[in-house]
Amino acid sequence: MEKPELRYVFEFIPKLLSSLHTTLLIVAASMALGLAIGVLVALPRLYRVPVLQRLSQLYVSFFRGTPILILLFLIYYGLPELLKLVHIDVTRTPVLVFVILTYALHSAAYISEAVRAAVEAVDRGQTEAAYAIGMTGFQAFVRVVLPQALAVSVPVLANQVIANLKDTSLAFSLGVMEMTGKAQTLVAATRHFIEAYVSLAAIYFVISLILQKLFQIAERRLLKYEGPENAEPSLPFKERRRRRLFGSSAMRLPWKEARADEA
């Protein structure tokens, strides 16, 4: 085998970036669709609708209990057959649509759980107050509960977006030309395996870092209504600088310092 050379990594990165838009399209479209389906799926369980509640449970259990790779094949091969029964022909539909649909259904299962937990985290008094000023059930949910619930669930949704981004690397198995698919064609053309996959990993890594930062900003904005009591306590300059440089995830010694949150 040839010696890996760094210059190929730099050569491959722009080539891979040329199919970045497909990857991002899958992520964005499936998250948007998944969010809508996820909220819909969560509703029967939140309002304890008989029968539908069971169906929603079954849906979540199945889509969370089956690997995404299996789901991809299942929907790609199964959906056309099912739709044929009602005389809809989808044989000419691009593969990308099936891929987006699969990721949407998959993330909807996770999102519905997140929405459910978040709605239950919103104080019951909020709904009661909304009813007291004469809102209908729908208005109370859409105007009062949902915005607060979404703010609470931002960290979970962010994780889901990043998980989705990483899962898109499986779409190549149906022949979609996203970044991983592109990397494989580069490998087939040049035989520089290591360089191609190093550049691929680097791109995924940078994108997930960017997404993570963006969601942190979004979360801070969405939680602004909570007021200064939830704001981060002011920190000494050295600590602030350290956090700016290394992120707040770098840890304090948990057992050797008094914990601020217990005080």
Next chain:
Amino acid sequence: MKLDGAFIVEAFVRLLGAIPTTLLITFVSVACGFVIGTAAALLRIYRVPVLHRLASAYVTFIRGTPMLTHLFLIYFGLPYVVDGLAELLGLGFRSASIPMIGFAYLSFSITAGAYLSEVVRSGMLAVSRGQLEAAYSLGMTTPQALRRIVFPQALAASLPNLSNSVIGMLHGSTLAFTVSVVDINAKAQIVASTNWKFFESYLAAALIYWGLTIAIERMCGRIERRIGAYNRGGVA
């Protein structure tokens, strides 16, 4: 075309034979990943100089890249490293003698290690500081206190996350087909390739994975109740 019910059953039975491979990959990667993860978590919690930066970088990088790229990097990168070392040291060992499943074990362990290190870390942070102080006041050394006091409680606190990670690795093991390991997913492809009934075959595979997932959830729920028994309130 009609849904071939008989073939779903046939595929289901044939796929059962591949369950051990899938479970073995899952088990090995979670077990090795747990060791790697605990080491990384301890390095980060105790902020061991230099090493804790390395541990953080490892966790961040692995969690920021798809599992598939880890598998490919190990699959194509490891032979290069192994052959280079073997030549350098004059050993007779060559990368061609590494079995395919070895690459899957190694790569998935590295993946699981990063995710499990976060699980272990959050579990250990959930144990209150007083527990460790009480252990010190009884004259335990730090390793003793960690092993006897902190780890058992941390394990109980992190079981739900742990079960999610195990399920994640079970689902991730479907990638093994890319390095020609015949797990349930690869078997489903093989079974379907004889008569092109992909839908039926993957439906059977989905049912098996679903069943395994529910079984793991149930099992962890039961263990959680047992392990968390010390934590009950009440008088009886």
